[in-house]
Amino acid sequence: MTMTTLILVDCQKDFHSGGSLAIPTADEDAKRIAQFIRDHATGIDRILATLDSHQKLHIANPSFWVKPETGEHPPPFTIISSQDLKKKVWQPRPDLSFQGPLLDAMLHPSVFDGRPAFMKEQNSLDLEKYCIAYAERLEAKGGFQICVWPEHCLIGSTGHAMVDVIQEALYEWTEKTGRTVEWCWKGQNLLTEMYSALEAEVPVSPSTALNQELVDSLRQSSRVLVCGQAMSHCVNYTVRDLVQHWPSDKTSQVTILTDCASAVPGFEAAAETFLKDMKEKGVMLSTSGELTL
16 A cells, blocks of 8 residues: 655745745745645645644743843844853843743653653752753754754744645645644654654754654655745755654655745755755655645
8 A cells, every 4th residue: 555645844934935934935835835735635645743742941042031231131143052051141130930741741751861860959940050051962963053043934823824725725635635634743842843744953852852653654655745935944944854763765756846945045055965865765755746646
């Protein structure tokens, strides 16, 4: 039995025109994605849609950080290194509170060298110590530092929703095929970044560790097609993680729809490197118009 799965990565309003992190060509990408779904409705057996899902005080949002001397938040696209944190160029705002059930949900007791190393009296988290350790582990992965993004995809906001043109195509696909779209939220944990839909950049809890159940279900597909936003970030790292856990002799089963994803402006080189790396690993690159199902 063959099964074709389409993964829609973060096709949300905040990444499209009028959104807080709009990508200039995302609207055109969305139109092509919607048309692809309509043209191949009966050939697509499964659709998995990921949703970037943040709260205001997420570690990659401006409100999490302050400049100690002034209390000012960093502007979007500020890069914060572990050395910046050690020198107190930036620090987590001092009134942030993580304790009790919220802390238990976000940080596993064994995180890093053990959660007690980051605890203050009254069982609250020492955020300065935690953030330095987090930044060091992020940097150790290579190519990563904390990037402060414009607030985007806040849970409950309009920008969190799927962009209309694709949502309409999904409704039509469901009506035509009798199948249901599967939704995968990512990014809810305030204390780690999660570009990939499969695993956080620095796993700190069971919900941010590798989603083995999702990986196993995707591996039941004979073909996986991936598109969405952004080619430089969430498409990039979702596909990298998927390929890492895919049989090495079957990576040609994974296809990136190259005209249905775009890079965040300023990160075009990351997108180009991603496509080059995936092609070398045997992943297929195709436009939506070239692909036949």
